[in-house]
Each structure stands twice: as structure tokens, then as C-alpha cells.
Amino acid sequence: MDFSRVELSADxxxxxxxxxxxxxxxxxxxxxxxxxxxxDNFHEGVHLALGAAGYLELxxxxxxxxxxSRVRSRIWQLEKRRAEVPWVTWGTTSMIARSVAKFxxxxxxxxxxxxxxxxxxxxxxxxxxxxGGSDVATCKTRAVRDGDDWVINGAKMFTTGAHNCQxxxxxxxxxxxxxxxxxxxxxxxxxxxxxxxxxxxxxxDGDRTNxxxxxxxxxxxxxxxxxxxxxxxxxREPLDAxxxxxxxxxxGLADVAIMMxxxxxxxxxxxxxxxVVGTPxxxxxxxxxxxxxxxxxxxxxxxxxxxxSTPSIFGRVALAQAMRDVAPELMDIAGPAAALPIGxxxxxxxxxEYVYRFAPLVGIYGGTLEVFRNMIAQHVLGxxxxxxxxxxxxxxx
Amino acid sequence: MDRYELRRLDYSLSEDHTDLQAAYRxxxxxxxxxxxxxxxxxxxxxxxxxxxxxxxxxxxMGLPESVGGDGAxxxxxxxxxxxxxxxxxxxxxxxxVVGSRLLARLxxxxxxxIVAGTQIVAIDPQQVAPTGARLIPAGSVADHVIVRDGDDVVLLGFxxxxxxxDNIGKLPMAWVDPATADRRTVLASGQQARAxxxxxxxxxxxxxxxxxxxxxxxxxxxxxxxxxxRYTLGVxxxxxxxxxHPLANIAITVQGGRGLSRRAAWFxxxxxxxxxxxxxxxxxxxxxxxxxxxxxxxxxxxGLGVSAEAAATAYLVRARGWALAGGDPGATAxxxxxxxxxxxxxxxxxx
Numbered sequence: 001m002d003f004s005r006v007e008l009s010a011d012x013x014x015x016x017x018x019x020x021x022x023x024x025x026x027x028x029x030x031x032x033x034x035x036x037x038x039x040d041n042f043h044e045g046v047h048l049a050l051g052a053a054g055y056l057e058l059x060x061x062x063x064x065x066x067x068x069s070r071v072r073s074r075i076w077q078l079e080k081r082r083a084e085v086p087w088v089t090w091g092t093t094s095m096i097a098r099s100v101a102k103f104x105x106x107x108x109x110x111x112x113x114x115x116x117x118x119x120x121x122x123x124x125x126x127x128x129x130x131x132g133g134s135d136v137a138t139c140k141t142r143a144v145r146d147g148d149d150w151v152i153n154g155a156k157m158f159t160t161g162a163h164n165c166q167x168x169x170x171x172x173x174x175x176x177x178x179x180x181x182x183x184x185x186x187x188x189x190x191x192x193x194x195x196x197x198x199x200x201x202x203x204x205d206g207d208r209t210n211x212x213x214x215x216x217x218x219x220x221x222x223x224x225x226x227x228x229x230x231x232x233x234x235x236r237e238p239l240d241a242x243x244x245x246x247x248x249x250x251x252g253l254a255d256v257a258i259m260m261x262x263x264x265x266x267x268x269x270x271x272x273x274x275x276v277v278g279t280p281x282x283x284x285x286x287x288x289x290x291x292x293x294x295x296x297x298x299x300x301x302x303x304x305x306x307x308x309s310t311p312s313i314f315g316r317v318a319l320a321q322a323m324r325d326v327a328p329e330l331m332d333i334a335g336p337a338a339a340l341p342i343g344x345x346x347x348x349x350x351x352x353e354y355v356y357r358f359a360p361l362v363g364i365y366g367g368t369l370e371v372f373r374n375m376i377a378q379h380v381l382g383x384x385x386x387x388x389x390x391x392x393x394x395x396x397x
Numbered sequence: 398m399d400r401y402e403l404r405r406l407d408y409s410l411s412e413d414h415t416d417l418q419a420a421y422r423x424x425x426x427x428x429x430x431x432x433x434x435x436x437x438x439x440x441x442x443x444x445x446x447x448x449x450x451x452x453x454x455x456x457x458m459g460l461p462e463s464v465g466g467d468g469a470x471x472x473x474x475x476x477x478x479x480x481x482x483x484x485x486x487x488x489x490x491x492x493x494v495v496g497s498r499l500l501a502r503l504x505x506x507x508x509x510x511i512v513a514g515t516q517i518v519a520i521d522p523q524q525v526a527p528t529g530a531r532l533i534p535a536g537s538v539a540d541h542v543i544v545r546d547g548d549d550v551v552l553l554g555f556x557x558x559x560x561x562x563d564n565i566g567k568l569p570m571a572w573v574d575p576a577t578a579d580r581r582t583v584l585a586s587g588q589q590a591r592a593x594x595x596x597x598x599x600x601x602x603x604x605x606x607x608x609x610x611x612x613x614x615x616x617x618x619x620x621x622x623x624x625x626x627r628y629t630l631g632v633x634x635x636x637x638x639x640x641x642h643p644l645a646n647i648a649i650t651v652q653g654g655r656g657l658s659r660r661a662a663w664f665x666x667x668x669x670x671x672x673x674x675x676x677x678x679x680x681x682x683x684x685x686x687x688x689x690x691x692x693x694x695x696x697x698x699x700g701l702g703v704s705a706e707a708a709a710t711a712y713l714v715r716a717r718g719w720a721l722a723g724g725d726p727g728a729t730a731x732x733x734x735x736x737x738x739x740x741x742x743x744x745x746x747x748x
Contacts (some may be wrong), residue, residue: 001414001472002407003663016403075403080399252407256656267400270739274734276743288738291731298684298733302678309656315651321649343693352426370638376648377641381621 002252016075022053036342038207041088042122042164049086051119060094060116061147074253081264088207089122089161096123096169100188103225103234108188115166123188126156126170126212127235139212141184143172144176150187150224152195153218158365160209162198165191168212175229184231188223189214205358213372257315262362263308265355266323270304272350273297273334287333296333300326313380317372323359327352407655410476416503417473421480424453429484431708437487441569442538444489447488449737451514459494464501471600471662475607479655482608483615485715489535489569490518491604496520496543503584516540521573522601523689523724524677524732527711529574534722536571537561542624543584543597546575550590566718594725596665599673602680602729603661610654610685612719613690616712617647620694620702627698640697647690654683678728683730684720684729691716 006018031043050056059076061067069074080087097116100109100123115121132138141154152172159168169189172184191198195217206347214394255261274297277287279300287293307315307322330352331338340347342354363369411420428446437443450456459465459474474494481490486611496518510516518541526545533542537560542553549624556579559571569672575581585593621644622642634640691713695702702709720726 001409001411001659001663002666004405006403006405008403045425057576076685078403083643129530153634155740216726248423250407250409252405252409254406256408263402271398271400271737273509274741274743275745278738278740286738286742288735294731294734294738295727295736297728297738298730298735299675299681299727300676301733302681302730305660305675305678306653306682307407308516309660310649310653311656317645318649319651335621370642372643373642374638376636376645377635381641381644382646383621383635383641383644384633385636386638386641387632391458 001153001391008071008252012069012071012075016079019076020082023085025083026050029081031086035086036206039202040161040164041086042090042161043086044164045127046086047090048119049377050090051117056090056094056119057117060097070207070251071193071254074213087261089124089164092122092161092169093121093165094123095187096125096167098188099169099225099234099237104188104238105224107222107237112167112188122159122161122165122168123167123169124159126159126168126189128157130155130157130211132157136177138180139171139184141170141172141181142176142220142224143174143187143245145174146218148221150219150221152189152214152219155211155213156176157211159212160207162191162202162210162212167191168261169225170214171231171235174231178229179277182229184235185228186225186231186234187219188225189217191218193217193219203361205354205361207361208227226352234332241322248293256309256311257313257319258366259316259319262358263319264332265303265351265358266319266326267304269309269330269351269355270297270301270326272348273330273338274301276334276348276350285292287335293333296329300329300333313372316366317369317376320359320363320369323355323362327356327359331356398742404552408659414473414476416605418451418480421455421477424450424484425480425484425486429486430549431485433712434485434487434711438567440537441487441564441567442489443576444741446486447514447517450486450488450490455490456493456497456514457512459498460506460512461501465509466501466504469664471603472666474604475623475662478607479611479614479658482611482719485567485612485711487567488667489538489606491601492520492522492535492539493518494598494605495522495601496541497576498600499543499550499593500552500584500695502516502593502596503550505582505584511541511638518543518662519573520597520601521545521603522598522722525724527577527724530572531574532562532564532570532722533559534566534568534570536569536573538569542573542578544573544575545594548590549586550584550594551575552582553578554613565714566719566722568718568722595738596669599665599676602723603658603676605667605723606654606661606676606679606683607658608719609660609687609716610651612716613647613654613687614651615682616691616709616716617644617651618695618696619712620644623698623701634697642695643693647693650686651688652684654679654686657682674733675732680720680723681726681730681733684723684726689717701717709737712731733739 002225026046058068064070141352143150143152159388170189173183175183195215197213201209277293280286289381307318310318334350337348338352341347374386410467458467458469462468488623517539519533519535519542521544559573561571564570624640625633626636658679661679662670695713698709
């Protein structure tokens with residue numbers, strides 16, 4: 001057990017200082033404004049600069065292949081959060097690149113990876129379907145073999161970043177009659193292919209995602225990843241990482257649960273609100289001197305700290321649930337000015353209202369809270385597979 | 398606070414930790430089964446269990462070596478507290494350990510009987526000091542009672558022990574009025590007294606939070622086992638999300654309460670001024686969640702769960718009573734709120 005400040009070598013300390021300087025200068029007011037305006041959570045200039053400076057490759061590669069050491073990797077992660085580097089599209093790109101490196105045909109693999117490292121190639125996830133839900137194996141988007149090509153028809157939701165990406169990591173159904181985990185084939189589909197239509201959808205937190213339609217999209221076989229009908233193997237690896245199912249190292253140099261980055265906005269908003277109520281107003285009155293304020297702030301701080309101490313798949317639920325529970329109370333404590341958007345005249349810029357709008361998404365994407373409660377119930381508590389009503393139109397046997 | 402500071406987040410237990418945990422888990426499993434717990438309800442105290450526990454070194458472990466202790470860390474003590482809570486052990490170990498540690502810090506621990514546990518120390522664990530007569534959780538079995546009296550921390554003694562009052566936590570609780578004490582020694586005054594007493598309050602909250610973690614985990618486990626073997630419409634109720642998801646939520650509470658307690662203990666051990674809000678936070682979180690979780694565990698077992706004989710109800714009443722022994726948890730929440738607001742407003746003003 002260890003929660004101490006990490007002692008850095010002179011080299012690592014210099015790296016930390018340089019990372020903070022570099023990222024601080026890179027994420028300008030203009031970058032932040034662009035993000036608010038577009039909801040992209042991606043900035044091409046920033047991304048290309050990170051690639052040009054070699055940071056994308058250093059971050060992605062393991063230390064044994066020349067990437068960051070564990071400690072530098074953690075420094076880099078924390079400094080990116082501090083600087084508020086847009087993160088969504090690099091997150092999907094970096095995750096998908098694991099499958100590309102392992103499963104892509106040699107014909108495309110090296111080009112894609114080169115582009116990933118220099119920032120010119122970005123990739124997004126084509127998992128969820130309009131009629132599907134969190135179960136990525138429920139897939140109606142069809143890919144049909146036609147000579148050396150495949151022809152794809154269907155639609156995908158939540159293809160976040162598609163309009164800033166070159167490829168989509170697409171789950172298709174290639175054998176509708178097979179059991180669902182043996183019916184899937186993965187493709188890395190170039191997004192400039194004819195027949196692909198990207199429609200933007202703004203979400204309540206201010207971000208943008210997309211629905212993407214595939215109409216007779218013709219893709220050469222070289223863009224297939226893994227075996228035909230073997231897509232589950234290809235998709236599972238990054239999915240395990242997304243779900244936090246990969247065992248954490250015990251050097252304490254990583255988040256203890258996924259969604260910790262997102263939960264950081266909650267912790268920061270709570271600190272901001274604490275500063276607001278701890279500061280005297282024009283009349284010399286501090287909000288915290290009202291015991292109802294102190295009580296609610298303390299109780300919610302306790303809930304935040306508990307959620308941030310919760311590991312692995314438990315933490316995934318705890319963090320999103322805490323964001324949902326805590327955000328309305330933080331807004332109440334801050335008072336009516338918490339209703340104003342960031343940058344508003346007379347606003348507090350405490351961000352509690354952002355956390356309130358963001359929290360629903362954090363409990364949905366990356367596998368809903370119910371998916372994780374099912375996993376805990378079944379695999380940790382041994383309660384068995386959940387029982388569902390028989391599918392509509394079929395009678396229970 | 399700098400939320401991006403480079404610190405380790407290593408919750409792992411060492412081999413010594415897991416050995417200690419296993420030893421106490423086995424001890425309480427063997428010597429504090431549910432019959433033992435029930436049998437001690439009238440007095441709130443099992444003397445024979447206490448003597449065995451003391452013989453195992455549980456009272457000396459947390460004391461500094463200078464007074465004959467073993468210098469265990471608070472992290473170590475949270476591991477013991479969790480096991481104690483798991484079996485609802487009817488012994489005033491938390492109060493005694495916190496009280497005797499306070500005596501040691503105030504240079505007032507010169508009794509080998511206290512170190513060995515043959516004399517028991519009780520403490521008033523309320524965040525806001527009461528005046529006049531007050532309920533002391535271990536009052537009826539204590540040889541010494543530590544309370545705040547104005548600006549002083551005082552050690553009280555009574556010719557006859559205060560009388561036990563029935564209470565929902567089945568604690569050896571008693572009304573204690575400092576004015577009627579037969580012995581009264583001022584241990585410390587002013588700023589030092591306040592700081593050291595606050596430390597004792599934080600330790601009491603930390604260890605009570607850990608005990609509640611163990612308590613909640615055990616009642617959850619019993620409820621989960623029940624749900625696996627109880628059928629409705631041909632399926633185990635454990636496979637229905639109306640049952641499994643509330644149980645999963647309790648499992649999440651256990652993990653969070655445990656992680657926070659251990660992190661809080663580490664900071665009190667190593668950097669006590671850095672995160673003073675964490676130990677009270679573990680308590681406020683578990684005080685609220687323990688009652689909810691214990692109620693759900695009863696609910697899962699339905700008509701059988703509500704029986705006074707069911708283990709679930711033994712957990713239900715203590716989940717409330719053990720937390721409430723420290724006074725309204727809201728007073729602790731207020732303490733946390735003030736600590737954080739002072740820290741954050743000072744940090745904001747410094748920018």
C-alpha cells in the first residue's frame with residue numbers, strides 16, 4: 001500500500017516539467033473555444049503537434065519497444081488531464097490500434113500504424129446499432145462477400161469522432177444464422193469510401209457524436225481484421241481494456257478504475273464549489289458557515305472520495321453513479337449562479353452544471369451501468385446469469 | 398487541491414497484511430459465531446472473547462513500542478476492524494484501542510493493565526462534544542472514560558461502573574455524567590487537547606468505517622447465498638435483476654468503503670495533515686450505506702429475513718447502532734465540509 005508522492009529521477013522530473021510546459025502551451029484558449037463550439041473533443045492541430053513531437057508513439061508503445069516507462073506514462077496521462085487536452089478520438093484510435101497491430105493484414109498494417117503515430121490516421125468505433133444496445137454482439141449491419149471485396153449495409157450509432165477520423169473499426173454480421181459470437185467479422189473501413197454517410201448528433205453534455213449509415217459500401221478484403229466470423233476475438237481485446245477487465249499492475253501508477261478521467265471533472269467541480277462557499281461574499285458572509293451547506297458539501301465529498309477509491313469494475317459503476325448523485329447537490333450548494341454556463345457574466349465557472357449534464361453519458365457509454373452490475377452479480381457474487389423474459393414472438397419453453 | 402498530483406494509488410496488501418487479516422478472520426470466525434453474538438446481547442460484551450482477543454495481542458498491537466505496544470499502523474488496525482465487523486464481535490476493541498492510543502499520545506499511558514486490556518478504556522466519540530450526561534458506547538464495561546470537558550481532555554473513573562442501557566447497536570453503552578465521576582484527571586488542555594482528541598475521533602471513525610465494511614460484506618454474502626437457493630416461478634431469485642443489482646450495488650459499496658478506509662489510514666499513518674477529511678469521509682459514507690445495505694439484505698430474504706432469529710436482523714440493528722454511537726454522522730459531514738471549504742478557498746485565494 002502506497003499513496004506517496006512519486007520520487008522522480010532528475011530525468012523524469014525534467015520530463016514532467018517539459019510535459020506540463022508543452023501541453024500548457026499547446027492547449028490554447030482557441031483550442032478550448034473550438035471544443036465548446038464543435039463538441040468534437042478533438043483538435044487536429046493539437047493532435048498533429050502531439051504526433052510530430054513523437055508523443056503519440058511514446059504513449060502507445062510499451063516501454064520494451066521504446067515507449068514511455070510506467071512512471072512517464074502516468075505523468076503524461078495526468079498532465080494531459082491537467083491541460084485538458086481533447087481526448088476522445090485519441091482514446092478510440094489508441095484502443096483500436098491494438099487490434100490493428102495484432103490482426104490487420106500486412107498490406108495495411110504498417111501504413112495505418114505510421115499514421116496513428118504521426119497523427120494523420122484517427123479511428124473510431126462502429127459498435128452500437130440504432131436498434132441494439134450495449135450488447136455489441138447484437139449486430140444487424142451485414143457484410144457480404146463479393147469476389148475480393150465485401151459489401152456492407154447497415155447503420156451504427158455513437159460513432160464518436162467519425163468526422164475527424166480516417167477509419168471506422170466496424171463490427172459486421174457475416175453469418176446471420178450462426179450463434180451471435182460466431183457470426184461477426186471486423187473491418188477497418190476507410191471513411192472516405194462511397195456509400196458512407198456521417199450525420200452529427202449533439203449530446204446534452206455539449207459533445208458531438210455521430211450516426212453513420214452504410215449503403216452498399218464496397219471494401220477490399222485487405223481491410224478485414226482477423227478471421228471471417230472470428231470478429232469476437234478481434235473486438236474482445238480492446239473491449240476488455242475498455243471495461244477495465246485487464247488486471248492492474250500494483251505499482252500504483254494507473255487509475256484504479258476506468259472513467260477516472262471523467263470522474264476527475266466531478267472532483268474538480270466539488271473543489272470549485274468548496275472554494276466558492278469558503279470565500280466571503282460582498283457582505284462578508286461565507287456559504288460554508290451555514291451548516292446545511294457544510295453538511296451537504298461534506299456528505300458529497302465523502303461520496304466522491306469513496307467512489308474514487310473503488311477499484312476495477314466496481315469503480316466503473318461507483319464513479320458514474322457518484323457523478324449522477326453528487327452533481328445536483330453541488331449545484332444546489334453553489335446556488336443559482338451554478339445554473340449559468342461556463343464563461344457567463346457573473347457565473348462561477350465551477351462546472352457543477354457540466355458534471356450534471358455529463359453524468360448520464362458516463363453511465364451509458366463504454367458499457368452501461370447495468371452491464372457492469374450484471375458482471376458483478378454473475379462473476380463476483382456468483383448469482384447466475386440474469387433471467388430475462390422470453391423474446392417477443394417466442395414462447396418460453 | 399491538485400487532483401493531478403503524481404502520487405501512487407497502490408491499494409495492494411503486503412504479505413504481512415494478508416497474514417494479519419487471515420489470522421483475525423479465523424479468530425473471529427472461531428470465537429465469535431452468531432450464537433456467541435446473540436448470547437452477549439444483554440451485556441453488549443463477551444468477556445471471554447475479549448480475553449482471548451487481548452491474549453492474541455489485539456490491544457497491544459496498535460500502541461507505540463515505548464509503552465509496551467507493537468507499533469502497528471492504522472492500516473493494520475483497519476484490517477482487524479473489518480474482521481471484527483464481519484462477525485459482529487461483541488467487544489469494545491475500537492473504543493479501547495482509540496482511547497489507549499490517545500492516552501499514549503498524551504503521555505498518560507502508564508498502566509500495564511490498559512496495555513494488556515485487563516482494564517478497558519472508553520471514549521466519547523461524538524464529533525461535537527456534548528455537555529452533561531452523555532451516552533458512551535463502551536461506558537458500562539470501562540474502567541476509564543476519556544471525555545472532553547470545556548477546553549480539557551479528562552480521564553474519568555467511577556467506583557461502580559456505569560449501568561448498561563439497552564441500545565439498537567447492542568453495545569455496552571451507558572450514560573456517563575462527568576460531574577458524578579469519582580476520579581477526574583485533566584490529561585491535556587487547549588490547542589493540544591483539541592488536536593489530539595480530533596485525531597482520536599478520526600481514528601474511531603476510520604476503524605468504525607472498516608468494521609461497517611466487514612459487517613456489510615457479511616450480511617450481503619448471507620443474502621446472496623440465500624438468493625441463490627430461493628426460487629420464484631422456477632428460477633433462483635438471484636438471477637432476477639431486481640435482486641441481483643441491489644446486491645451488486647452493495648458489493649460496490651464494500652469495495653469503495655474498504656478502499657477509502659485504507660487510503661485514509663495510510664494518510665493518517667504517513668501524512669496526517671495532508672488529507673484530514675478522508676477518515677471522517679469513510680465514516681460518513683459507511684454510516685449511510687451500512688443501514689441501506691443491511692436493510693436490503695433483510696429485504697432479499699423476505700419473510701425469513703425479518704425474523705428476529707435471522708442473522709440478517711442482527712446485522713441490521715448493528716449497522717445503525719454502531720454508526721450512531723459516534724453521534725449524528727451529519728456532524729462529521731459538517732466537519733468534512735469545513736475542512737475542504739477552508740482548504741479550497743485558501744488555495745483559490747493563493748492563485
